[in-house]
Amino acid sequence: MKKVVRGFYSIAYSVKLCRPDVIAAYPITPQTEIVENLAKMYADGELGNCEYVTAESEFGAASILVGASATGARTFTATCSQGLILMSEVLINAAGMRLPIVLVNTNRALSAPLSIWNDHQDSMILRDAGLMQIYVETNQEAHDMVPVAFKVAENPKVMLPFMINMDGYKLTHAYEPIDLLDQEVVDSFLPPYDPPVYMTTKNPLTFGCYAPPNYYAEFRVVLQNAMERAEKELEKAYKEWAEITGRDWGGHVVTEGVEDAELIAIAMGSLTGMVRNVVSELRNQGKKVGLLKIRTFRPFPAKEIKEILKDVEKILVFERAVSFGYEGPVGMEVKSACFGLTPEFYSFAVGLGGRDVPGEEVMKIINEVYDGKVKQGFHFGTVKPFEEVVV
Amino acid sequence: MVMKITLGGVSKPHSSKTMKTGDWGTEYPVVDEEKCTACKTCEYLCPDACIVVVEKEDGKKVAVPDYDYCKGCGVCFSVCPAGAIKMELKEIYKLEVC
Ligand code: SF4
Ligand code: SF4
Numbered sequence: 001m002k003k004v005v006r007g008f009y010s011i012a013y014s015v016k017l018c019r020p021d022v023i024a025a026y027p028i029t030p031q032t033e034i035v036e037n038l039a040k041m042y043a044d045g046e047l048g049n050c051e052y053v054t055a056e057s058e059f060g061a062a063s064i065l066v067g068a069s070a071t072g073a074r075t076f077t078a079t080c081s082q083g084l085i086l087m088s089e090v091l092i093n094a095a096g097m098r099l100p101i102v103l104v105n106t107n108r109a110l111s112a113p114l115s116i117w118n119d120h121q122d123s124m125i126l127r128d129a130g131l132m133q134i135y136v137e138t139n140q141e142a143h144d145m146v147p148v149a150f151k152v153a154e155n156p157k158v159m160l161p162f163m164i165n166m167d168g169y170k171l172t173h174a175y176e177p178i179d180l181l182d183q184e185v186v187d188s189f190l191p192p193y194d195p196p197v198y199m200t201t202k203n204p205l206t207f208g209c210y211a212p213p214n215y216y217a218e219f220r221v222v223l224q225n226a227m228e229r230a231e232k233e234l235e236k237a238y239k240e241w242a243e244i245t246g247r248d249w250g251g252h253v254v255t256e257g258v259e260d261a262e263l264i265a266i267a268m269g270s271l272t273g274m275v276r277n278v279v280s281e282l283r284n285q286g287k288k289v290g291l292l293k294i295r296t297f298r299p300f301p302a303k304e305i306k307e308i309l310k311d312v313e314k315i316l317v318f319e320r321a322v323s324f325g326y327e328g329p330v331g332m333e334v335k336s337a338c339f340g341l342t343p344e345f346y347s348f349a350v351g352l353g354g355r356d357v358p359g360e361e362v363m364k365i366i367n368e369v370y371d372g373k374v375k376q377g378f379h380f381g382t383v384k385p386f387e388e389v390v391v
Numbered sequence: 392m393v394m395k396i397t398l399g400g401v402s403k404p405h406s407s408k409t410m411k412t413g414d415w416g417t418e419y420p421v422v423d424e425e426k427c428t429a430c431k432t433c434e435y436l437c438p439d440a441c442i443v444v445v446e447k448e449d450g451k452k453v454a455v456p457d458y459d460y461c462k463g464c465g466v467c468f469s470v471c472p473a474g475a476i477k478m479e480l481k482e483i484y485k486l487e488v489c
Contacts (some may be wrong), residue, residue, distance in 0.1 A: 098399035159398060197401050208400045210410045218396050 002179050004142040007172040010180075011078065011104050011164075012037030016047060021073035021193075024053040024064035028083040029116045030168035031106040035078055058083035062090035064099075069099035070207050072198030074150065077101070080168055081108035081122045088126055094224065095130025096163045097208040100193075101152040101161045102146070102151035107269065107320070109353040114303070117354020118168040120269065120320035123297075124329045130223050132162045132230055133298040135268040136381075139176040141249055142166045147181070147190045148237045154193050158230045160223075167270040169354065181245070182356075188245050231299040245254065247264035252301035254293040255308055257283055261290030262359040263314040263370050266334060268294045271318055271357060278362045287370060302337035309338050316369045317347040319361070319378075327378035346374065350381035357381065407412045416463020418478040420456050426475035431478065433467035442467050 005013070010035045015023070023042070042052040052069075055061035058079050065075040078287035079087055084105055094101050105123050109115035123133060132152065136142040146162050153162040166172065201207040211219055235251050242248035256276065258264055267275040272293045279291045292308055294301075309315055315338070319328030326332065331347035346369045351357040361382055368374045427466065431451035433442045441457040454475070456467070468476040 096400065197398055204404045206402045206404050206406060209402045209407055211410070212410065214393070219400055220392060222396050321487060 001182075002177050003069060004175050004177050005139075005180075006033070006175055006273075007139040007142060007229045008033035009037050010143040010176070010178045011146060011166070012041065013145045013180055014186075015076050016041050016218045017183055018076075018147055018150050018190055019048060019074065019192070020050050020066065020076045022051045022053065022068035022075050023047075023077065024068070024075075025031045025077050026055045026058045026061045026083060028058070028079055028081065028108075029174075030118075030172045031080045031104070031107060033172070034104060034106070038076075048315040057091060057350055058086040062087040062094070066090055066094050066099055066207075067100045069094070069101050070199055070205070072095070072193065072195035074154070074193045075101045075105070077097075078104040078106065080106040081110055081116075084122045086101065086109070088129065088222065089272050091126065091131060091161060092129045093208060095343045096219065098159040098223075098226070099161060099207075100150070100159055102149045102153055102164070102165060103161070104142070104164045106144075106172045107165050108168040108368060113227050115170075115223070115353040118170050118320075119354065120165070120329075121322070121352075123163065123165045124321040124323070126163070127298065127329060130160060130227070132158075132160055132227075132234065132296075134163075134234075134296050135165045135294065136171070136270045137270055137293065139171050139174065140178055140247070142171060143178055143181070144245065144247055144249065147186050148234075148241050150193075151190050152230060152234045152237050154195075156194075157197050157231075158226055158233050159196065160226055160230060165269065170235070170270040179247075185244060189241065205348060227299045229300065231296075233298060234299070250295065250356060251304075252291075252294070252296035253304055253308065254295065256280075256291040256293075258290035258308055260288055261312055262288040263316060263366065264290045264292050264309060264312045265318065265366055266292045266294060266330065267318045268297065268330060269276070269320065271320065274357060274359055274362055275318060278359055278366060280379055281363070282366060282370075289366060289370065297330075297333075298332055302333075302357060305337045306341065309334075309343065310341060314344045314346065314369055316366065317345075318365075319347050319349040320351055322349050322352070323330070330376065344376050346376060346379070348379045348381050352380075355381075404433060406453050411459045413457070414458045414472065416461060416479055416481070417430045417484050418463040419458060419461060420463070420465070420467050420476045421479050422454050422456065423475045423477070424451070424453045427471075428473050428475070429453060430472060432470050432472060436466055436470050437461075438466060 110121045149162040317331040328347045441460040
């Protein structure tokens with residue numbers, strides 16, 4: 001059933017259909033209305049036996065979910081930015097404890113200075129945490145990926161936390177006609193969570209106990225193996241989703257016009273739509289440009305990306321974050337995946353702290369790279385002229 | 392024997408007891424049994440629950456640290472009202488610098 005709803009609701013409604021057992025959350029802009037919607041559903045008795053816990057902080061919310069997940073509950077939270085990094089200590093533990101917590105991160109910049117607006121600095125900080133990470137382009141994709149996230153996180157071959165990244169404001173606050181899923185469709189795709197191990201009051205267990213140097217390394221090898229299996233299992237889940245719903249979002253990556261492209265532009269999240277429009281306009285002008293949309297960021301589909309980029313002359317990455325002291329994180333991953341190839345490489349950090357990225361800017365960047373007018377390497381997008389002063 | 396790596400490092404409770412963590416610290420507390428009044432302040436405040444007042448054979452009660460788990464944080468030393476605890480540097484950390 002199609003309904004015009006905001007991004008928040010598209011997530012909350014999908015979470016409801018996944019029949020969660022425990023939701024714990026702490027409000028933070030621009031995530032708050034996801035859990036407000038869920039809290040309302042809970043108050044209205046629409047969430048079955050689900051427990052909804054209002055935590056005292058994001059650290060508390062994540063900790064509550066670690067406990068709940070260890071008892072075999074299906075768990076969900078949403079957060080972003082400072083909230084996500086406050087959760088990070090717990091989430092990294094959850095990955096090590098192999099607890100399939102699903103969270104939606106409504107991407108927002110990091111302080112300081114304080115910014116409530118969108119970029120990808122928050123989730124990039126958790127790159128190495130052991131969480132699966134995907135980035136969605138639209139609210140329909142976000143809506144559809146919630147059941148996929150639970151399915152893969154709870155897959156006994158995987159058992160890892162799963163973070164869906166959706167751009168704060170750009171998606172969360174936007175109205176979009178959403179084909180809201182039916183309960184039967186979600187039920188047929190997502191079975192009840194069958195935890196391989198869980199504790200009860202009668203069968204207490206210790207999760208993530210101490211491992212001295214003669215044991216620790218093996219646990220991390222096992223975590224890496226789980227991520228490698230996750231690459232296959234997630235791919236399968238994407239396919240199954242397409243078959244069941246008829247909505248095919250593609251695999252780990254999606255390409256357009258890359259076969260004969262001289263330049264391939266790479267983007268993640270909601271910016272992809274803008275890059276796609278510009279790329280197709282340039283195609284119409286006869287320029288050989290293509291688009292590579294990265295959907296899955298962890299596990300990183302390196303082999304697939306290398307295969308797509310193997311013959312291209314120029315790679316151009318649109319970054320939404322910066323690893324200070326080096327360059328943009330997506331470009332770093334792409335270059336690492338392309339080791340052995342010798343394309344020209346360019347990356348541009350755009351839209352930091354929610355700055356608008358107009359089509360003209362995307363067009364200008366692609367054209368300048370295509371025409372060989374900029375130096376290779378990392379650049380910032382449009383910044384105003386400034387002078388550094390003390391006060 | 393092949394090592395068994397459980398999912399998420401899940402283990403039976405109390406297995407942490409078999410993991411001796413007393414080698415983490417740099418210093419260790421030494422209780423002066425003459426000065427100790429068995430007031431239990433250290434026992435209540437030790438963050439690792441590893442200094443306990445016990446009754447010795449001669450009937451005298453004194454605080455006894457459990458070196459298998461003591462982290463050498465020095466809390467017991469700083470809270471003891473009788474000044475009965477001093478912290479000593481472990482042998483392996485004694486380095487002669489010329
Ligand atoms: S040094 Fe710290 S850990 Fe050791 S017994 Fe004293 S209070 Fe406990
Ligand atoms: S605090 Fe001092 S006096 Fe009191 S029990 Fe501990 S060691 Fe003895």
